[in-house]
Amino acid sequence: MALWRIRATVDDRPGYLSVLTASLALRSVNILAVQVHTTEEGAVDDFLVDAPDTMVETDLMAAVLKGRGRDAFVARAEAQGLADQPTRALALAGRLVHEPDSLGDVLESLLDATEVRWRPQGSTDLPGFHGGRMVLTDPAGGSYEVLRALPAFTPAEYARAQALVEVAGTVQRQHREQVGMLLPDGTELVLRPAAQDDAAAVAEMHGDCSAATLHHRYLGGPVPDESRLRRMLEPTGGVTLLATAPGGRVVAVASLTAEGDLGEATVLVEDGWQRRGLGTALLRRLHTWAERSGLAAVTAHTGADNVAMLRTLRRLGADRFERDGALISVTIPAAGRPVGDETPATSG
Known part of the structure; x- marks a missing residue:
C-alpha cells in the first residue's frame, strides 16, 4: 500500500461526497483523513489515502472523475501527512513561539509551497489568494507572497497562514520589547x-x-x-x-x-x-x-x-x-x- 494525497472539487450538495468516497472504495483505496474546504466553486475535498501498490496517478485520477470530482490533484504523500491539518498548524504555531524567524519555513511546510517571499511596504498587491499564489499581510509592515504549482489555495489555507503570520509578528514584537x-x-x-x-x-x-x-x-x-x-x-x-x-x-x-x-x-x-x-x-x-x-x-x-x-x-x-x-x-x-x-x- 502507498500513501497519496487527493484533492478534488465536488458540488456542495447532499450525497456528492459519498459518491466520491464510494468510487475510491471500489478500487480498494482506504481514506485515512479528509478535510472539506468550502469555496465559491463548490466543496474542495482533501484526502490522505492508502492505495494498493499497483495503482498509479492516472488510476486515482480516473476514480476521482468517476466519483464526480473535478479539478483533481493527485500526488504521492509522506507519512507526516497522517497528522491532520489543524494539528499540523498548531504544531507549526508552537515552533514559531520558539523560532519566530522561521516563518518562511513554517509557511512552506504548512502550505506545501515552493517559495515564500517577503515584500516591503508599498507593494500594490492586495491580501488574498488566486490559484497557486497567496499574499499575506505582515503586521510589522510589508507582505508575504507564497507560491505553489498545484493545487489551488483555499480560504481555509489562507486563514491558517495569516494566523501563523500574526503569531510570528506577536512573538517578534514581544522579543523586541523585552x-x-x-x-x-x-x-x-x-x-x-x-x-x-x-x-x-x-x-x-x-x-x-x-x-x-x-x-x-x-x-x-x-x-x-x-x-x-x-x-x-x-x-x-x-x-x-x-x-x-x-x-x-x-x-x-x-x-x-x-x-x-x-x-x-x-x-x-x-x-x-x-x-x-x-x-x-x-x-x-x-x-x-x-x-x-x-x-x-x-x-x-x-x-x-x-x-x-x-x-x-x-x-x-x-x-x-x-x-x-x-x-x-x-x-x-x-x-x-x-x-x-x-x-x-x-x-x-
Missing part, C-alpha cells in the same frame, strides 16, 4: 509584555504574595480568579508587563487599561522583591506606553496608607491627588498632552 533590568545587588530581571500562557505563573505569584500586599493591590477586593487573570494579561486597548527572575519565575506584574484618553495603571510586586525599584521601573514603562499611545494621562488608585506607592507616583510626575475616605486617586499627565477635568476611572 528588556533587562539590573538590580543594585547584581540580580538581573527581565521586563516583558505578558501573554495568555503566563496565566499559571502569574497565579502562582499571587499565591506567594502576603495578604497585606494583595490588599494594597486590590484595595480590599477579591483576588481575581483564573479567567479574570487571563483578561488582565492582555487588556483591551492596553498592555500588561511582567518582571521575571532568573529561571523565568514571575515576581511582578503591572497593567495599563485604557478608556478614552485616560489609562489606569496597577502594579503588584511580590513581597521579597519590593523596595528594590522594580515597581517604579514597571510604572515608568507603562507611562511611556501611554505617551506613545496618545493618552492624556495615567491614573492610579491606592490606599492612603500605601506610603511607598504614593512616593513612587510622585517621583513619576503625579500632579493631582484626590482623596475619598481611605482611597486616593492619583493622576500623572502624559508628556505634551493637556489634562482636562476628567474624573479618574474607577478601580476595577
Whole structure:
C-alpha cells in the first residue's frame, strides 16, 4: 500500500461526497483523513489515502472523475501527512513561539509551497489568494507572497497562514520589547509584555504574595480568579508587563487599561522583591506606553496608607491627588498632552 494525497472539487450538495468516497472504495483505496474546504466553486475535498501498490496517478485520477470530482490533484504523500491539518498548524504555531524567524519555513511546510517571499511596504498587491499564489499581510509592515504549482489555495489555507503570520509578528514584537533590568545587588530581571500562557505563573505569584500586599493591590477586593487573570494579561486597548527572575519565575506584574484618553495603571510586586525599584521601573514603562499611545494621562488608585506607592507616583510626575475616605486617586499627565477635568476611572 502507498500513501497519496487527493484533492478534488465536488458540488456542495447532499450525497456528492459519498459518491466520491464510494468510487475510491471500489478500487480498494482506504481514506485515512479528509478535510472539506468550502469555496465559491463548490466543496474542495482533501484526502490522505492508502492505495494498493499497483495503482498509479492516472488510476486515482480516473476514480476521482468517476466519483464526480473535478479539478483533481493527485500526488504521492509522506507519512507526516497522517497528522491532520489543524494539528499540523498548531504544531507549526508552537515552533514559531520558539523560532519566530522561521516563518518562511513554517509557511512552506504548512502550505506545501515552493517559495515564500517577503515584500516591503508599498507593494500594490492586495491580501488574498488566486490559484497557486497567496499574499499575506505582515503586521510589522510589508507582505508575504507564497507560491505553489498545484493545487489551488483555499480560504481555509489562507486563514491558517495569516494566523501563523500574526503569531510570528506577536512573538517578534514581544522579543523586541523585552528588556533587562539590573538590580543594585547584581540580580538581573527581565521586563516583558505578558501573554495568555503566563496565566499559571502569574497565579502562582499571587499565591506567594502576603495578604497585606494583595490588599494594597486590590484595595480590599477579591483576588481575581483564573479567567479574570487571563483578561488582565492582555487588556483591551492596553498592555500588561511582567518582571521575571532568573529561571523565568514571575515576581511582578503591572497593567495599563485604557478608556478614552485616560489609562489606569496597577502594579503588584511580590513581597521579597519590593523596595528594590522594580515597581517604579514597571510604572515608568507603562507611562511611556501611554505617551506613545496618545493618552492624556495615567491614573492610579491606592490606599492612603500605601506610603511607598504614593512616593513612587510622585517621583513619576503625579500632579493631582484626590482623596475619598481611605482611597486616593492619583493622576500623572502624559508628556505634551493637556489634562482636562476628567474624573479618574474607577478601580476595577
